[in-house]
Amino acid sequence: MNFTRRYLLPRLVTYFLVVFVGITMIFFIPRFLPVDPVQQLINRLSAQGTYMDPRVVNEMIEVLRELYGLKGTLWQQYWGFWRRLLRGDFGPSYFQFPTPAFTLIRQSLPWTAGLLLTTTLLSWIIGNILGGLAGYFSNRRWVKILDGVAMAIRPIPYYILALALLILLAYVFPLFPIGGGFVIGMRFTFNLRNVLILIRYAFLPALSLVIVGIFIWFQAMKLVVQSVKNEDYVKYAKMGGIEEKRIVGRYVIKNAMLPQITGLALSLGQIFSGALITEMVFSYPGLGTLLYNAIFTGDFNLLMAISTFSILLITSSILVIDLLYPLFDPRVRYR
Amino acid sequence: MQVLKDLLRDARFRFGFIVLVILITLAVMSFFSPYNPFRWNVVPRDLPPHWPHILGTNSLGQDIFWQLTFAVRNSLVMSLIAALISRVIAVNVGMVAGYRGGRTDRFLMFLSDSFLVMPLFIIIVLIGTIAKGRMSLPTLGLLLGVFGWAWDARVIRSQVLSLRERDFTYTAILSGAKTISIVFKEYMPFLIPLIFATLIGNMSWAIGMEVTLAILGLTNLNVPTLGTTLQWAINYQALLLGYWWWVLTPVVTSVFLFIALYLISVSISEYLDPRMRIQRIGQQG
Amino acid sequence: MNVEVVKTESLKSYYILDIYGKKRVIKAVDEVDLTFEENQIYGIAGESGCGKSTLLKALFAAIEPPQRIVGGKVLYYVDGKSYDVYSLSEEERRKFRWNFISYVPQGSMSVLNPVLKIKDSFKDFIESHVKGKTKQELYEIAKQHIEKLGLPLKILNAYPHQLSGGMRQRVTIALATVLSPKVIIADEPTTALDVVTQRGVIQLLKEIQQISKNTIILVTHDMGVHANISDKIAIMYAGKIIEEAKTEELFDNPMHPYTKYLIHSLPKFGDKERRESAPGSPPSLADLPPGCAFHPRCPYAFDRCKKEVPVLKDYGRAHRVACWLVEEGRG
Numbered sequence: 029m030n031f032t033r034r035y036l037l038p039r040l041v042t043y044f045l046v047v048f049v050g051i052t053m054i055f056f057i058p059r060f061l062p063v064d065p066v067q068q069l070i071n072r073l074s075a076q077g078t079y080m081d082p083r084v085v086n087e088m089i090e091v092l093r094e095l096y097g098l099k100g101t102l103w104q105q106y107w108g109f110w111r112r113l114l115r116g117d118f119g120p121s122y123f124q125f126p127t128p129a130f131t132l133i134r135q136s137l138p139w140t141a142g143l144l145l146t147t148t149l150l151s152w153i154i155g156n157i158l159g160g161l162a163g164y165f166s167n168r169r170w171v172k173i174l175d176g177v178a179m180a181i182r183p184i185p186y187y188i189l190a191l192a193l194l195i196l197l198a199y200v201f202p203l204f205p206i207g208g209g210f211v212i213g214m215r216f217t218f219n220l221r222n223v224l225i226l227i228r229y230a231f232l233p234a235l236s237l238v239i240v241g242i243f244i245w246f247q248a249m250k251l252v253v254q255s256v257k258n259e260d261y262v263k264y265a266k267m268g269g270i271e272e273k274r275i276v277g278r279y280v281i282k283n284a285m286l287p288q289i290t291g292l293a294l295s296l297g298q299i300f301s302g303a304l305i306t307e308m309v310f311s312y313p314g315l316g317t318l319l320y321n322a323i324f325t326g327d328f329n330l331l332m333a334i335s336t337f338s339i340l341l342i343t344s345s346i347l348v349i350d351l352l353y354p355l356f357d358p359r360v361r362y363r
Numbered sequence: 364m365q366v367l368k369d370l371l372r373d374a375r376f377r378f379g380f381i382v383l384v385i386l387i388t389l390a391v392m393s394f395f396s397p398y399n400p401f402r403w404n405v406v407p408r409d410l411p412p413h414w415p416h417i418l419g420t421n422s423l424g425q426d427i428f429w430q431l432t433f434a435v436r437n438s439l440v441m442s443l444i445a446a447l448i449s450r451v452i453a454v455n456v457g458m459v460a461g462y463r464g465g466r467t468d469r470f471l472m473f474l475s476d477s478f479l480v481m482p483l484f485i486i487i488v489l490i491g492t493i494a495k496g497r498m499s500l501p502t503l504g505l506l507l508g509v510f511g512w513a514w515d516a517r518v519i520r521s522q523v524l525s526l527r528e529r530d531f532t533y534t535a536i537l538s539g540a541k542t543i544s545i546v547f548k549e550y551m552p553f554l555i556p557l558i559f560a561t562l563i564g565n566m567s568w569a570i571g572m573e574v575t576l577a578i579l580g581l582t583n584l585n586v587p588t589l590g591t592t593l594q595w596a597i598n599y600q601a602l603l604l605g606y607w608w609w610v611l612t613p614v615v616t617s618v619f620l621f622i623a624l625y626l627i628s629v630s631i632s633e634y635l636d637p638r639m640r641i642q643r644i645g646q647q648g
Numbered sequence: 649m650n651v652e653v654v655k656t657e658s659l660k661s662y663y664i665l666d667i668y669g670k671k672r673v674i675k676a677v678d679e680v681d682l683t684f685e686e687n688q689i690y691g692i693a694g695e696s697g698c699g700k701s702t703l704l705k706a707l708f709a710a711i712e713p714p715q716r717i718v719g720g721k722v723l724y725y726v727d728g729k730s731y732d733v734y735s736l737s738e739e740e741r742r743k744f745r746w747n748f749i750s751y752v753p754q755g756s757m758s759v760l761n762p763v764l765k766i767k768d769s770f771k772d773f774i775e776s777h778v779k780g781k782t783k784q785e786l787y788e789i790a791k792q793h794i795e796k797l798g799l800p801l802k803i804l805n806a807y808p809h810q811l812s813g814g815m816r817q818r819v820t821i822a823l824a825t826v827l828s829p830k831v832i833i834a835d836e837p838t839t840a841l842d843v844v845t846q847r848g849v850i851q852l853l854k855e856i857q858q859i860s861k862n863t864i865i866l867v868t869h870d871m872g873v874h875a876n877i878s879d880k881i882a883i884m885y886a887g888k889i890i891e892e893a894k895t896e897e898l899f900d901n902p903m904h905p906y907t908k909y910l911i912h913s914l915p916k917f918g919d920k921e922r923r924e925s926a927p928g929s930p931p932s933l934a935d936l937p938p939g940c941a942f943h944p945r946c947p948y949a950f951d952r953c954k955k956e957v958p959v960l961k962d963y964g965r966a967h968r969v970a971c972w973l974v975e976e977g978r979g
Contacts, residue, residue, distance in 0.1 A: 179622070191614075267710050278761070359765055
């Protein structure tokens, strides 16, 4: 089918290429930095005052090298890296030795995925609707007020907003738990009470992400709608006497959504990073907190694993969006 | 200068500009600081704000106000380095891709898109963790610059694309001008305002990254920046102990800085966008 | 005496701009008195920038700031009653659109919603004025109309970008006529089309008019098109009507110097002379010269032309001209 060839194939190819390049970059970065992670670990241990017999240290270095996949020539390492990756083997994590890094990721992933999915969808949809209405009725007062709020909130980085929310709603007014994702000892069954508990813990991080997200989409959509509003077909529809409600829905928003979908795909990298940062603030048991721990303990394997996974996750999501796009834009669907 | 006057009519630009001027003044004041920013215990600890320590002192025995001047200076300098480097890359990539088109364009855009979709935060964290504590400020700037060009390269490329189709390009080509001279002499006047607007946006991003990285403990914590001062405050449980002035200073300053930079960049972009200009003219009739 | 269907009285429509504190007034339509009759193709001709499009927008009541109606009236004559368009509410005006008067815009390349199939665009336009029909019935109305105009049925299921420019123009004409309006305004329907497609569009317009016996107000700078289908022509210059006559009369006997230039610029078979167009360029509508707006370019201008603005006068045979030369018999 012509469509598959023209649209699908190039994107699949790009997808695999980007994944490949990204993972290769992740592989090479630690190996090109002037710091040796194994040495760093040893240094840290000795800085903590442990005495180590030089022979023992050498053995340790050997073992660590192997665990970190640093043994052999660069080519051997690269090859080994890919082989293990395809098996899902990232080596054991240091911070929770000897649990394989992969297992830790598997545990944290659902939390992050759930948070990301709901907040991204919610903020995209709400932000676009608000932005659409604002762009269309740009002279009303509520638009100007929202604009002002957006201007104040949007530039604030995720961390600071999350921190502010934490302080306000968990500390000053202790409405929500300060951190975590669940009550200790909770069993994950699907009854209402458990679901409510989960929601309660997820609320603040979700709120933080949704607030920033809504305003980002609000502003972008407003700009798009303002330019779509002046397109010929909108003016013509008005001339034709089509009711305003219909114009706003079928003519303005339906067209303005298209660049927004593309925009969503392009911003996924940033949204993902923001989610991780927010998780850190709230100690939400997703990839963010895992990353935080990995950084603090200098857990090399875990870091590599998280980085690889992030690239896979993000590029795959972008691919999904890319594949859904033709459903909305007939210009891409047919010739 | 007419441009500046026109921009100042926009309330948003005015606000941002004033804040920025204040912050730059603060940064300049750091050269007159009576205290060495790297030393601890030069003043009594944990004093709430009152003269002569107008923003109080912290648990490390430093005057917060003078620390702030250094922090602002360092953050601004670092973000400027990052933004300038990424400008150079973005402009080069964008111009070459936009002007050459074809395969060069597709390759460069592929490169740019790869940078765009990759979780830069993770990669920078990765680098930061491994090079923990050894990253000096200029190096951080360099790092952020090398990673932050992707979005703006696209913006510049689309501007170059639209310029290429205009008549004066064909005139220049037909009259024998060389590629480089066309690109620089003819296009630059259009691109400079664009470069400026994206520079500001990039500075904002760089500072944001710096703050986040500092909080994770990945930058050199001895150098006072907006991020590191916040990190020290958190580290020493400033909030729990009630030393609100220590935490609030970097937070409030950063928030103002971000808002100011954002407003400036938005008002410049809007000023440049011809469609918005026409809309503005019409509405005031 | 034919029945009036639309009329303007001393219509004035200006653009009022405020650029960084400086006020500029563009007099795009200045004291225009025109009467359009039933069963007629009325052509309006003039160079770019003379105010034609503004006039059309004013006639159709599709004015948006910075364009404003500064004076005068536009009247619609519907079912024996006359309506002052600008004293009606927006909703009442909306009801007239497409039922009574419709618009074929300039450059129909992008007037169709790119995400809707053609049949859905039709459905939208029809449904906004005809209530109480099911979706199938609406599609049926569109289908019959398309067939009547001789357009292929399969375009109904296509998206705008799949059609050629000429086809899109014809679809737009079909869209404008689907409710059989009494007046159709066509703004430069042939510009930006190749000659072959132009002919197709013109034929279509002619056919529609002959079948429904309605009024078409056709605006174009192409005198050849006017010669082909217009019954009556008005020449517009710098916001004013400077000459108006039946087509044959105008071509046989142009009186205003500008009209003479326009007509003589058309090539004729066997003609080997040089074609001359009017020297200079039209004045900026924001900065009009005093007196007759054409006098800087007119080779016969004399004193009065530089000081007084000429008014339209009837010289018999339904031929009106606004020129001091003609009035004083110096032509």
